[in-house]
Amino acid sequence: MEKQKVHNLIILDESGSMGSIKSEIISGFNETVQSIKGFQKKFPEQEHFISLVSFNSLSNQLLHFIDPVDKLNEINSELYRPNGGTPLFDAIGYAVNKLHYVVKNQENCNVLVTIMTDGEENSSREYSGAQIKALIEKLKEEKWTFTYIGTDHDVDKIALNLSISNTLIFKKNGEGIKNMFVKERQSRDVYYSKVQRNEDTKDDYFKDK
Template identity: 45%
Template sequence: MTKSAQHQIFNLIILDESGSMESIKTPTLTGFNEMVQTIKGAQVQFPDQQHYISLVAFNGLSIRTLLDRLPVDSLYPLTTDLYRPDASTPLYDAMGRSLLRLELQTEHLTNYSVLVSILTDGDENASREFGGAAIRAMVDRLTKLGWSFTYMGANHNVEQTAALLAIHSSIRFESTQASVEQLFDKDRKGRMAYYDKRSKGMSSEQAQNGYWEQP
């Protein structure tokens, strides 16, 4: 199968880098690097797919694109030098910038999917460019175009926040090593089920169904 015939899957991870993430920095780094290995494995298991990863880390000091649509085979581990928790939580700005950027990057493609994963241990408290209503409208529009969204949160009303942002797949975790490890294990199972369903021709909505409920 030629590369052009493969179904391209863009995995966008929007990762909280605010100061409160310091307490779970190590399991978060480990979990992300295991996620990369999961996606690498998926590309081997599903040769009809070509995977890319974008990683955006955000806090009140900066919103940084650490990985920008990199082919999964060329990825390097996320290290403590690259991930430095500090400051506040401009969640809406991070989402707005990241989603608009990837939308522009994929606007001329047809055979592709986008799986957006948002991980934060606190509620929005520092955005200046985007408000909640604008992000909700953006997520709703992109969902109708076939994008999939998952929201992973701690220390706030996760279900309510996800619903306010038009995200229908959410999960709550605790700011402990054990809980973060369990979270990434659930994400691994959900991802593999999603990729499997997409490989079988299911829609993005069908593929995302039951994301957090895999055995």
């Protein structure tokens, strides 16, 4: 029997303002990878892949792309170096379209997109907010789930403008980031359970079930 493919796409802000929480973000991402490895064992009928794109106004970094979770290496301070501005729309457009091109014809496939940023869009050149909203609305009908995790800006407003209903706000300090990653991992567990039961996963990602 073919396993259920689950693509975990993480779009991570690497702009200069993330520098103050760099070590906490690296640690949290690596813990998330370890937890996904554990979830793959918990749900053996699922096959998990991770794609990680970090972004700033200098470039998009494709750190992982459809890598099997059990073969994934951790990121470190050499790979994640915050600098520059926040081209949020361009990063979402780049990462989502790149993954969609590969998985669009795959059957038995779910995609979980996690967007993490500490600031509003300020430097995109290729995509507008309206274009990203339309893209997200289209893919939500194709078993894609989008989540938006943020701090230091109006998270709910920005996410709503992009048609993302799953939001999580965190405090920009060590304890706040730790709590955020704990909540995210708990929600991820519930999401994988829903995938297993073939339930709708578009909304209520951060709601306790």
